[in-house]
Amino acid sequence: MTTKGEKRIVSEEDKKFAKNFNIMDHPDIPTGLPPHLQLQRTRVLCKNDAPIHTASVTYSGAYNAVGVDNSVKLENFSENFKVDVIQLSKDGMELTFDMIGIDAAIANAFRRILLAELPTMAFEKVFIANNTSIVQDEVLAQRMGLVPIAADPKLFEYLSENDQPNEKNTIVFKLHAKCAKGEGRKKVLTKELIWLPKGSELVKESGDSNSKPKTYTSFSRSQKESFPEFADNPISPSYPDILIAKLGPGQEIELEAHAVKGIGKTHAKWSPVATAWYRMLPEVILLGEVEDEDAERLVKACPENVFDIEDMGNGRKRATVARPRDCTLCRQCVRQNYGEEVNKGVEEKEWIENVSLRRVKNHFIFKIESTGSLPPDVLFTEAVKILEDKCERVIANLS
Amino acid sequence: MLCVSGCQLPHPLMYKIIVRVRTTNQSSPMQAYNQAINDLDKELNFLKNQFEVTMTLFF
Numbered sequence: 406m407t408t409k410g411e412k413r414i415v416s417e418e419d420k421k422f423a424k425n426f427n428i429m430d431h432p433d434i435p436t437g438l439p440p441h442l443q444l445q446r447t448r449v450l451c452k453n454d455a456p457i458h459t460a461s462v463t464y465s466g467a468y469n470a471v472g473v474d475n476s477v478k479l480e481n482f483s484e485n486f487k488v489d490v491i492q493l494s495k496d497g498m499e500l501t502f503d504m505i506g507i508d509a510a511i512a513n514a515f516r517r518i519l520l521a522e523l524p525t526m527a528f529e530k531v532f533i534a535n536n537t538s539i540v541q542d543e544v545l546a547q548r549m550g551l552v553p554i555a556a557d558p559k560l561f562e563y564l565s566e567n568d569q570p571n572e573k574n575t576i577v578f579k580l581h582a583k584c585a586k587g588e589g590r591k592k593v594l595t596k597e598l599i600w601l602p603k604g605s606e607l608v609k610e611s612g613d614s615n616s617k618p619k620t621y622t623s624f625s626r627s628q629k630e631s632f633p634e635f636a637d638n639p640i641s642p643s644y645p646d647i648l649i650a651k652l653g654p655g656q657e658i659e660l661e662a663h664a665v666k667g668i669g670k671t672h673a674k675w676s677p678v679a680t681a682w683y684r685m686l687p688e689v690i691l692l693g694e695v696e697d698e699d700a701e702r703l704v705k706a707c708p709e710n711v712f713d714i715e716d717m718g719n720g721r722k723r724a725t726v727a728r729p730r731d732c733t734l735c736r737q738c739v740r741q742n743y744g745e746e747v748n749k750g751v752e753e754k755e756w757i758e759n760v761s762l763r764r765v766k767n768h769f770i771f772k773i774e775s776t777g778s779l780p781p782d783v784l785f786t787e788a789v790k791i792l793e794d795k796c797e798r799v800i801a802n803l804s
Numbered sequence: 805m806l807c808v809s810g811c812q813l814p815h816p817l818m819y820k821i822i823v824r825v826r827t828t829n830q831s832s833p834m835q836a837y838n839q840a841i842n843d844l845d846k847e848l849n850f851l852k853n854q855f856e857v858t859m860t861l862f863f
Contacts, residue, residue, distance in 0.1 A: 792848055
């Protein structure tokens, strides 16, 4: 401490130290958001009646008052983004994977694109030569439209109104099923659909008899030549055991179906996914200690076995959260008394404060179930490409 | 520097979205919008690459 009047000599080091000193660098000062704001920003709290804090905080200056920048930066995204594959089913058609670090809007965009904007091949025109079955023509045609075809739509082109159906935009299948008199009821399954790589065989009626008979498609080459992928494995429906119609004795179905490329937006038959959905990662937090008998009741109450008992020693038990991922938010663990009948002698307890059910806002568990035209990871990559194309189209139109 | 931005869907059956961008004098709204879409494009590209890398690691 200097007394009044004395001069203090300040060294160069001290000056430099003073210049570079920032109180926020001190290790004891907390940086970042205070924990309650971080909770609001990153978690959806699923209360008893309804979830709160569901909207994502998008305004970049939302936390300016506490000195935290909430803007979305490309570098931050690249650092924090992560993909984890959880499971791929045995037939390779169902994929479960996690995406961490994206916003709900982007996850929803992918879900919508997977459902409605990825192209597939599906039957559009059904030429019925003979149908004496119980199933009406139009009902039969509608059912044919919903049959999934295992053909990569990227190899084909769209067929517009003015185009002729040719080998680049149409796949032709034939179905001829007959149930003889005296036989029992016969099931017509998709395995009876036969691929015609050379095009349609139905002849169009035309006046002149000297020209070559025209069919409903104009294939210049067999599709086995133009698509080497199909030379050895013929195109077929994704599943051979789908029931199309049932025939009684003496009934017959003879038809030819033409499949074209389309997107789910036009008609749901062109949707490449059986369905695609996502959920946010559940987080279950025990706000206080749950011990002994209460712990047993908590563990028994949860239908998904999210909780487990842990021994603390001294014969005392404690409940812990073992599998938060399985939580379906049934809220049995926060119901009064777990929904059990109140027995005389057992106190009614309020459990609402002890367990906090939350969802992590930027961690999405996606599940994609493909119908068979493309494997689910290819479908997702295509969906991202479509969203990128849309961005580029907007940029091109703006300039 | 962006002041405000928002979007509106006038009618759910008509595919039309109105986007409104307001900036300070320092930059034009076209610039801001272009930059936003370019950033989104880059993010999506990164996302796609990460996904493909993760899928190849999984198999």
